[in-house]
Amino acid sequence: MSADGTVASRSSRTMSAQDQLRRVQDEFIRKWGEMGQTWGINRTMAELHALLYITGTPQCTDDVMERLNISRGNASMSLRALCDWGIIRRFHRRGERREYFESLGDVWEMFSIIAAERKRREMDPVLETIKQCQAMLDEQAIGSAARSETVAITRKRLESMQEFMEVTNKIFHAFVSNTKSGLNKVVKVLLKSL
Amino acid sequence: MSADGTVASRSSRTMSAQDQLRRVQDEFIRKWGEMGQTWGINRTMAELHALLYITGTPQCTDDVMERLNISRGNASMSLRALCDWGIIRRFHRRGERREYFESLGDVWEMFSIIAAERKRREMDPVLETIKQCQAMLDEQAIGSAARSETVAITRKRLESMQEFMEVTNKIFHAFVSNTKSGLNKVVKVLLKSL
DNA sequence: CATCGACTTCAGACATCTCTGAAACATGGT
DNA sequence: ACCATGTTTCAGAGATGTCTGAAGTCGATG
Structure with a gap:
């Protein structure tokens, strides 16, 4: 790259600083990718996001392909997915x-974006299912005089889980809404549930 | 099963109530398993936990094998893992x-248990890495006069992420500590960071 | 309208995760 | 000591998830 000997010292110092930066960034990217995996996010997507976040510099497809050593197809798909999530632009x-x-x-x-999205995709459907389950148990209770112990337990557990998830949702919402009164309200709800 | 015709009506109503309960439980278990997968928890473990939670009834290895249609080996390993997590006994x-x-x-x-464990396993190592990255950048800054823009950006981003994760950890801690003053303290921290 | 540069798609290769089933192991009863 | 009952382990099969690379699409440009 630098064939010029006269600026060797300055150039080499500059290069080393750049290399060092790159190494630091790579370290962060690697770890972020690992973490992502354990949270059900595929490694490439997590790394891609880490790269864009940590450099804070716009990059094109070829940049990220080269930096992360991934194929064009993979880069294209993963970048699209991140755009769909709304955490890159x-x-x-x-x-x-x-x-x-x-x-x-x-x-x-x-x-906020990630929490809202995961709530929508994963919590809401479960809450929906819980409500359906409760409805099914209620119907049954009307239809028969059977009040077995086991039914009562299941009903109770569904209720507890529902309450827990609803409080959790309120907490997420407080982050998003991001106001003092919103947060205080959440604390009150939380305290009542504990 | 019931070969007796005389108690058919009562017996069938009883059976149907039990069947209905079982169907409701299965529905919950299925959904819980699906959710687990998207959070990086394997389906069987999530289902196993859902089963024990929703029935609220102690079960032995053969019970869960039959109920979830899984092999003995799988049941054994997954039950052990859940015990290790501390959410079943x-x-x-x-x-x-x-x-x-x-x-x-x-x-x-x-x-609380799950959050504490995931924090320990996944957040703490990332925080550690971030601190190391910062240290590396600082060293470099001393060694050279180079104060490039890109280094500054990376440094800033590492800081933001660190702060975010530390606040998040405090929030988790508030759930665990579970006291009014603890929660209020967290709200204050949170408000300052927003 | 042919060419070019850039992006997208997707079938198949590859990698990883998960499960099974059988053998080894543990433990209590006779 | 031996059997009966129950649990653990783990190699290999199978399922699922991820990535590549080449063919296809799209639109700008000469």
Whole structure:
């Protein structure tokens, strides 16, 4: 790369600083990817997001392909998925054909988005199921005089779980709404449930 | 099963109530298993836990094998893992050789245990990595006059992420500590960070 | 309208995770 | 000591998840 000997010392110091930065970033990216996996997020997506977040610099498809050593297809799909989640943004640069990507910079905002999305995709359906289960048990109770102990237990457990999930949802909501009164209200709800 | 015609009506009503209960439980178990998967918990473990939770009744290995249609090996390993997590309990019954398992009944307690464990296993190592990354960047800054923009950005992002994770940890801790003053303290911290 | 650069899609290869079933192990009773 | 009953372990089978690479799409440009 640098064939010039005269600026060797300055150049090498600069290069080493850049290398060092890159190594630090890679370390973060690696660990973030590992964590993602244990949370049900695939490694590439997590790493991709980590890369865009930690550099804070817009990058195009080829940049990330080279940096993470992944195929074009994988990069394309994963970047799209991250855009769908709403935690990275895609944009054009005037006069360029390539598209660039950048991460949201505000961690709280990212967390809000992810929490809201996971609530919608994963908590809400479970809550729905719990309510259906309760309805089914109620119907049955009307239809028969059977009041078995086991039914009572299941009913109770469904109730507890429902209450827990609803409180949890309120807590998530407080993060999103992000106001003092909202948070205090949540604390009150929480205290009553404990 | 019931070969007796005379008690057919009462018997069939009883059976149907039991069947209905079982169907409701199965529905909950199924959904819980699905949710677990998207959170990086394997389906069998989630279902196993759901079964023990929702029935609220101690069950032995053969019970769960039959109910969930899983092999003995799988049941054994998964039950052990759940015990390791601390959200189910294994115990003997006097005069019986089989071991029985039951779930914790308190959802809040289960959540506390899970949150604490995941924090320890997944958040803490990431926080550790972030601190190491920061240290590496600091060293470098001393060694060279290079104060590139990119380094500054990365440093800033590491800081934001660290702060976010530390606040999140405090919130988890408030759930565990479970006191009014603890929760209020958390709200204050939270408000300052927002 | 042919070409080019960039992006997307997806079938099949590959990697990882999960489960089974049988053998080994443990333990209590006779 | 031996059997009966129950549990654990783990190699290999099977299922699921992920990635690649090449063919296809799209739109800008000469």
